Amino acid sequence: MPIDVERAVSAEPSSTRISWGRKDVQLYHLGLGAGVPATEPGELRYTLESRLHVLPSFATVAGGGLGVMGGLSAPGIDVDATSVLHGAQTVRTHRPIPVEGSAEQTASVAAVYDKGKAAVIVLRSETADEDGPLWTSEAQLFVRGEGGFGGERGPSPRTEVPERSPDREVRRGIREEQALLYRLSGDWNPLHADPEFARLAGFDRPILHGLCSYGMVLKAVVDTVLDGDVTRVRSYSTRFAGVVFPGETLRVSMWTQSEGGSGRGAGSVQLAVTAIERNEAPVLTDAVVEHS
Template sequence: MAFKRDPSLPPIDYERIMALTKSARHEWTEKDVIIYALGIGLAQGPMNCEELKFAYEDGLKVFPTFPIAVGFHGNAMEDVGIDYRYVLHGEQAITLHRPLPFIGQVNATSKMVGAWDKGEGRGAVFSHEKIMTLDGDTKPLATIRTTAFARAEGGFGGPQIEQPKPHQPPERAPDRTVRIATTPNQALLYRLSGDLNPLHADPDTAIAAGFPRPILHGLCSFAICCRAVLTEFCDLDPSRIIHHEARFSSPVYPGEVLSIDLWKDGETVSFEARIEDRNIVAVRSGKTILSA
């Protein structure tokens, strides 16, 4: 399906967008931490005391991917001039440098790190990196890299070289497989953490973008995969996660079940997530690095 770019948008200039930077300030409270945990499906069982620690202020823990939600806005990519009606999340990565506090303020700097033109009618890929530093600190708290697939932007004149090769899971059978069900209203809850794109809530917007109904946020699926790693290999200790990355290959609809395959090699966990009923891989090239 070809997507026609809004003609009122200014043309995309490669040299201009690659020079883009942006500074932002973000802050959060215990409430934000809890809403995020609920949005990614934690603490659905009222007697699951370990998951409850991510959603209850008594002994509150911060989920490792939470900084991505905190820093969702205020990015260099916002100034590229993409037609966001036709944008899909392509890849996501987060590296955690310091323990995450449940109340905090950060200064963040963002810059463009890549733009790949797939050609007229084939879309384009844009990537930016954000570094977040806590107030009063000099060392980074987290580094976030976000890649978007802009389906209406192909042919803008950027380089057509291949993107960096994604991580590949081992060829052996997975060491473990975890089933995690999403809920029919999960996108409505997850969007309270900052991503208010109507694609995830409004049926008319979803249909106009080529989907039969609203889709789940890719970042929610990303965090669900982190849940699987955290549960299976970390005893739900968030301090064990120091890096988490993945590529999104197919949208997930709220209410579907993800079957997540996991391979552990030393402190590296590879993963892929498949939509169980449709037998479609939704998240691939996943890699989590654990602390020793």
């Protein structure tokens, strides 16, 4: 069997030294569509080194973004990368990510679930620098054709959005070249650039990276609900429900909830993200940003 569950879960965590600088942060933000309008003060926080802050979703690409796909080389894991889909992602921050730094990233296979026709590999990584923990990341990889081994099915959590109309709603356009720019942050999968490869994968043209949509939506929440303050983000989790094509427009619907019902301060934002041009096809579901 390509996945040896017992060996994968019991293996010693692997550690990697990662580093990043201002240029990496700026490139990541530009890959999310930051910088429009170019001189807008709120956008300069994402693009200008003298005012730079770091969107917490940068954790998914820090050090070249090797954490997710690197997990496929863990002991006991031997699968075809073309059968792997990124199913869900969570990032929990322990303190603001510095604009530049280096850290130790420790990764392990937290669980492997049997979904029948597929397996779900849960990869967890802890990242810390000399001052302590920075962030915890958890990715769920959906591996087609690797289920049916008699393992635990695992949880199937769902976050239902409120039945009322969204408290906030914004649109975010995907530029035609956005996937080409975003991939410079470390995800070189040709699925996002090569039309021929995309056709072999079953798409009529290259698709946007799921983690690009992930970061775009967090930026929309920070800018719309959190007064542009990235340090207020505690955690951000979502399930990837569908693809996005460059040139499309995302509709980001937000439902806000504050602790104690005060309407201010700590709380959460529930999200539903759809592709407008494809009859509101789901893109991100079960999405929640927890904030201070």
